[in-house]
Amino acid sequence: MENSSKSSCCRRCSASPPKESRRGFLTRAGAWILGAFALAVPSAIGIVSALNPLRQKGQGGDFFRVASLDVLPEDGTPRKFPIIADRRDAWTLFPNEPIGSVWLRRVGAKKVKALCIVCPHAGCFIGYDAKSNQFLCPCHLAYFDLDGIRTDASSQSPRDMDALDEPEIRDGKEVWVKFQNFQTGTPDKIAEA
DSSP: HHHHHHHHHHHHHHHOOOOOOOOHHHHHHHHHHHHHHHHHHHHHHHEEEEEEEEHHSSSSTTEEEEEEEGGGGGGGOOEEEEEEEEEEEEEEEEEEEEEEEEEEEEEEEEEEEESSSBBBTTBBBOOEEEETTEEEETTTTTEEEETTTTSOOEEEESOOOBSSOEEEEEEETTTEEEEEOBBBSSSSBBOOO
16 A cells, blocks of 8 residues: 555656646736836836936927017117027926017117027127117127127127027007027027927
């Protein structure tokens, strides 16, 4: 008897483990797939939500109320005005912040010309020299006429001052400017996003 019990025990011990059923494999595979899907959906939503402010365009190209037509001198002397708007920096909102400046000057009874204040050479702020009646970049002493054209062909500026689209005169007295910044250091006028 001892032999027969010993042999049945050895047969049980030496026998290979039972093969996994197909149902068990499909159950585990389905659980892995459902678990991965359950993890992927909120992860993707979280990533899109976190990166959304970075994908949004800036306020370039929007119209802003800049000044009243009455404050612009009728003789065409340029005046500098800030562009005030709500600024968003990734996730933070800064209400009523200066986001840039423009030069405005009358070129007719109800017509205004707008120039970007940033020099196309290196991004310095262009000033107005009343003595010479020209715009002047203090960084490289480049002069521009009242239309923003370079007056010196040997100027380091790669292009003329950046003219903005013709401002709109709304209600017969308010000057609205389509404000935009442009890339510096390039001969082509390329709008920044």
